[in-house]
Amino acid sequence: MLIVHVHIRVKAEFIEAFKEASIENARRSVQEPGIARFDVIQQADDSARFVLAEVYRTNEATVHHKETAHYAAWRDAVAPMMAEVRTSVKYSNIFPPDEGW
Numbered sequence: 001m002l003i004v005h006v007h008i009r010v011k012a013e014f015i016e017a018f019k020e021a022s023i024e025n026a027r028r029s030v031q032e033p034g035i036a037r038f039d040v041i042q043q044a045d046d047s048a049r050f051v052l053a054e055v056y057r058t059n060e061a062t063v064h065h066k067e068t069a070h071y072a073a074w075r076d077a078v079a080p081m082m083a084e085v086r087t088s089v090k091y092s093n094i095f096p097p098d099e100g101w
Helices: 012-029 059-066 069-081
Strands: 002-009 037-040 047-058 085-092
Touching: 002 059, 012 037, 012 047, 012 069, 047 059
Parallel strands: none
Antiparallel strands: 002 047, 002 085, 037 047
């Protein structure tokens, strides 16, 4: 399992539009066989900051995800909404053990 946290700060005037686009991307992403979970998280004390918490079953699933039409649509739609370049951090699953997520 590979967990990716994508950190994003959006311009204040685009918060709602970003949320809508990201929720649609997440809805479609969880339908991919290689994705176990895809959360859109908004920071409690700064509504312009988000984390996408993506849980992939395999490393190859990350490649497939970036080849989907819904990812491309999301990427292009939200690019002008971002206040800064998004960053990501990759994690390995320690617990719970992968039991067929």
